[in-house]
Amino acid sequence: xxxxIEAIDTALYDTALxxxxxxxxxxxVILWPAWIKDYTNEEYSKPAQERFNDYMPPVLFLIISGVLxxxxxxxxxxxxxxxxxxxxxxxxxxxxxxxVKLLFAAVSMASAPMSFAISIQLxxxxxxxxxxxxxxxxxxxxxxxxxxxxxx
Amino acid sequence: xxxxxxQQAPLVIIPASIWLGIAEEKxxxxxxxxxxxxxxxxxxxxxxxxxxxxxxxxxxxxxxxxVPEWMLRGLSGAP
Numbered sequence: 001x002x003x004x005i006e007a008i009d010t011a012l013y014d015t016a017l018x019x020x021x022x023x024x025x026x027x028x029v030i031l032w033p034a035w036i037k038d039y040t041n042e043e044y045s046k047p048a049q050e051r052f053n054d055y056m057p058p059v060l061f062l063i064i065s066g067v068l069x070x071x072x073x074x075x076x077x078x079x080x081x082x083x084x085x086x087x088x089x090x091x092x093x094x095x096x097x098x099x100v101k102l103l104f105a106a107v108s109m110a111s112a113p114m115s116f117a118i119s120i121q122l123x124x125x126x127x128x129x130x131x132x133x134x135x136x137x138x139x140x141x142x143x144x145x146x147x148x149x150x151x152x
Numbered sequence: 153x154x155x156x157x158x159q160q161a162p163l164v165i166i167p168a169s170i171w172l173g174i175a176e177e178k179x180x181x182x183x184x185x186x187x188x189x190x191x192x193x194x195x196x197x198x199x200x201x202x203x204x205x206x207x208x209x210x211x212x213x214x215x216x217x218x219v220p221e222w223m224l225r226g227l228s229g230a231p
Contacts, residue, residue: 033175037182077161093213103212111204112197116176119197120183139179147172 018056022065025056029146040138058141062109066148071098071105109148113140 029036040058043051051057056064078090093101117136118128126132176197180190 029175030171034178034182037179096213100212104209107208107212108205111208112201115201115204116193116197119193119200120180122196123189123193124183143172143175143179147168147175 018064021056022061024054025061025142026065026146026149028055029142033143033146036142037139040142041135044135044138058138058145062113062141062145062148063106065145066109067102067106070109070148071102074105074108075101109144113137113144116140 039055055061075094078094082091082094093104096104114133114137117133117140120136121128121133173194176194177190180193184190184193
């Protein structure tokens with residue numbers, strides 16, 4: 001029972017902490033975009049439990065700030081559009097279940113930072129493996145997450 | 153302005169896109185310095201991004217959501 005209470009306590013604390021970490025991360029990324037490359041590299045040199053103590057973890061930041069607002073924003077934008085143009089092709093996206101639309105937003109959100117990571121790695125003539133791309137993908141996740149907050 | 157598109161949307165989308173472009177340029181400079189390569193990398197990334205997005209979104213829309221009725225009607229030739 002104590003473990004359950006402890007887990008709930010941790011989850012609630014982490015969620016409450018996002019109220020501070022999300023705006024802090026957002027401001028830092030907007031003001032010093034190039035610095036986040038050094039930050040993510042530095043964090044990945046630490047043990048797993050000590051990583052991203054000062055800012056939101058990049059992938060979580062991308063999901064919370066990018067994917068969820070994008071799904072709502074695009075859905076409302078397309079619904080608005082379809083009201084004006086009822087026979088438009090976008091109707092087939094608006095009519096889909098919300099989990100399909102969420103996955104749609106997730107893929108849209110992840111494809112851009114991953115493309116930049118792959119492109120940079122191609123020109124560095126490095127391997128396009130999981131660990132090599134992670135180092136490049138994480139700063140991109142911060143950038144795209146921040147830009148999506150502003151758009152949404 | 154396209155009819156049906158919220159007129160305020162570009163006021164947010166355009167500055168955010170400009171910021172993202174400048175941020176990406178600075179980020180790529182950290183890897184390659186002030187080189188012509190950064191523009192080629194940006195171009196390749198944009199093309200890759202469109203390719204990934206188009207392919208995966210088509211797979212999701214048709215794979216998980218099913219083929220739309222209008223397409224099935226088109227294939228069967230039914231009105």
